[in-house]
Amino acid sequence: MADHPLPSWNDGAAREAILEFVARVTRLSGPDYVRPAERVAVFDNDGTLWCEQPMQAQVFFLIDRVKTLAAKDSGLKQRQPFKAFLEHDMKTLHGLGKRGLMELFAATHAGMSEEEFADIAQAWFASAKHPKLGRPFPKLAYQPQVELLDYLRANGFKTYIVTGGGVDLVRAFAEEAYGVPREQVIGSSVRLRFDAHDDEAVLMKTSELNSFDDREAKPQNIGLHIGRRPLLAFGNSDGDLAMLRYVKAGAEPRLALLLHHDDAAREFAYDRGFKLSPLADALDNAEAYGIQVVSMKIDWASVFVAEEPAPKRPPRVSAARAIIEDRRRGLH
Amino acid sequence: MADHPLPSWNDGAAREAILEFVARVTRLSGPDYVRPAERVAVFDNDGTLWCEQPMQAQVFFLIDRVKTLAAKDSGLKQRQPFKAFLEHDMKTLHGLGKRGLMELFAATHAGMSEEEFADIAQAWFASAKHPKLGRPFPKLAYQPQVELLDYLRANGFKTYIVTGGGVDLVRAFAEEAYGVPREQVIGSSVRLRFDAHDDEAVLMKTSELNSFDDREAKPQNIGLHIGRRPLLAFGNSDGDLAMLRYVKAGAEPRLALLLHHDDAAREFAYDRGFKLSPLADALDNAEAYGIQVVSMKIDWASVFVAEEPAPKRPPRVSAARAIIEDRRRGLH
Numbered sequence: 001m002a003d004h005p006l007p008s009w010n011d012g013a014a015r016e017a018i019l020e021f022v023a024r025v026t027r028l029s030g031p032d033y034v035r036p037a038e039r040v041a042v043f044d045n046d047g048t049l050w051c052e053q054p055m056q057a058q059v060f061f062l063i064d065r066v067k068t069l070a071a072k073d074s075g076l077k078q079r080q081p082f083k084a085f086l087e088h089d090m091k092t093l094h095g096l097g098k099r100g101l102m103e104l105f106a107a108t109h110a111g112m113s114e115e116e117f118a119d120i121a122q123a124w125f126a127s128a129k130h131p132k133l134g135r136p137f138p139k140l141a142y143q144p145q146v147e148l149l150d151y152l153r154a155n156g157f158k159t160y161i162v163t164g165g166g167v168d169l170v171r172a173f174a175e176e177a178y179g180v181p182r183e184q185v186i187g188s189s190v191r192l193r194f195d196a197h198d199d200e201a202v203l204m205k206t207s208e209l210n211s212f213d214d215r216e217a218k219p220q221n222i223g224l225h226i227g228r229r230p231l232l233a234f235g236n237s238d239g240d241l242a243m244l245r246y247v248k249a250g251a252e253p254r255l256a257l258l259l260h261h262d263d264a265a266r267e268f269a270y271d272r273g274f275k276l277s278p279l280a281d282a283l284d285n286a287e288a289y290g291i292q293v294v295s296m297k298i299d300w301a302s303v304f305v306a307e308e309p310a311p312k313r314p315p316r317v318s319a320a321r322a323i324i325e326d327r328r329r330g331l332h
Numbered sequence: 333m334a335d336h337p338l339p340s341w342n343d344g345a346a347r348e349a350i351l352e353f354v355a356r357v358t359r360l361s362g363p364d365y366v367r368p369a370e371r372v373a374v375f376d377n378d379g380t381l382w383c384e385q386p387m388q389a390q391v392f393f394l395i396d397r398v399k400t401l402a403a404k405d406s407g408l409k410q411r412q413p414f415k416a417f418l419e420h421d422m423k424t425l426h427g428l429g430k431r432g433l434m435e436l437f438a439a440t441h442a443g444m445s446e447e448e449f450a451d452i453a454q455a456w457f458a459s460a461k462h463p464k465l466g467r468p469f470p471k472l473a474y475q476p477q478v479e480l481l482d483y484l485r486a487n488g489f490k491t492y493i494v495t496g497g498g499v500d501l502v503r504a505f506a507e508e509a510y511g512v513p514r515e516q517v518i519g520s521s522v523r524l525r526f527d528a529h530d531d532e533a534v535l536m537k538t539s540e541l542n543s544f545d546d547r548e549a550k551p552q553n554i555g556l557h558i559g560r561r562p563l564l565a566f567g568n569s570d571g572d573l574a575m576l577r578y579v580k581a582g583a584e585p586r587l588a589l590l591l592h593h594d595d596a597a598r599e600f601a602y603d604r605g606f607k608l609s610p611l612a613d614a615l616d617n618a619e620a621y622g623i624q625v626v627s628m629k630i631d632w633a634s635v636f637v638a639e640e641p642a643p644k645r646p647p648r649v650s651a652a653r654a655i656i657e658d659r660r661r662g663l664h
Contacts, residue, residue, distance in 0.1 A: 246528070
């Protein structure tokens, strides 16, 4: 990879923009050198790092959660919005909008601890499969993006996910799928309640929305969580435009990238018509804002990661090696 | 330091507890081994990492900010609470409580961008001195704690600050003073507003409180920002008790430490009488909760960091070296 970075990216404007940008900020003697501590890259998740069609994994997870709850409470399946979920009633689901879905999500996930939720989410990721593509959800990750994340980390960047998805759900697989540790995932969240008695102390997920991490909330949450203006941002929808503009408005050099899903043969072709997360404004104004559009069809040599699990790593030989290994993977 | 870690810690129960704990979680073949990605340590700031007497630096900064504003608006100095600030009227200030102070802080800092505030804060840290100790504020850092942070990072820990102080103020000096990067500072915060037009895009600090990061809010914000239960927590007041209990309630091994300011000769001796941030409940129940009390007088061989600036580092020779160097300092 050192000889030919980003092998799943075709030669072209997008790949060139990335390589040139990274070279500029890492060239120690150059005028645009940025010290490693300042090298932050932020990525949207749904539709940017993995497939979001026909609905975000978040929604599939929600449906499965409702099914599980309905199995315990038979009245549930007759009540809206649960009915629509269970019947895969897309029209009703779309009508709720992303924010409505998030609020429903909160309502169906209240009353358990952070750790209980993490267990449920991990079990789901280990068993559930995408209904159309037949892959486990973590295998919906895009190979070119996994390479880009690795490449950025190898060049001293700290990589973050800034997602409209529920932060706890994305944290449950981001490390395995992308090498992004839990603490570098920023997402939509519910308020947590601290419950302590005697030796017990847990954080309970309440049904109250804390942050819907979309549009303006993305740069706002970057300010809150990271406190640095990132050098690079990658998105794919109008929900990412504020984040892309925030990054591009920083002192040069900055790189803002926008993935355009124009590849019906290998994935899906969609933009302004996707109600759950349209791409219109960002695409129409990309040039004016200096945003580099990435065409899935033209710029990517492959789309999805290999479906078979990666070969097991050799056993670790020392604690120092374990730290180095985690650092290499960006987990430390 | 490898031969004798924590040189500014005296031999005794506290130092032993730290060394034994770190050995347990890093011993690869041991039953308590924790992989590096899970090694998170959280530290309160005021009174834990640096001096908070007679008031937190936050308050001194606020006074100087009000002075600056009063110089531009002569009516200000006759109005409360500005009057009390300018006259160092401790009784009135204490009467406001920490939360009142934070809200006032928010009110006096609205209407500027994150980056403008960072410049103001950095300029203040470069010039202001503690009125009693005569040191620049970053030199109020405790030497044993700087060593502990370094020691934890050398053992694969990611070190975080979880402070009741304003997150932007602490971010302005945490890297220099403690080697803790901006994104690993969690603190009290105001809501940010995203303002964008044409090529400009900034995060503006509003006067609306987002989070007062004290008591239960500390573990709640750890859940939001980090998403892992830390292995180690260090605090010094009742405001840290929820965080200490949260950490100790995790599966063993965990370490919770509580600094007791009992050293009038070298620093200050105080606990339950300090109205801005009392220590009573946590001290009275430390044993019951399994919290290790650290006596400044007994456990620390020295208190403050050296006042003269550290010797300049040699010029960096390569970008790779720069990354390694930043990693060593925990900034990456």
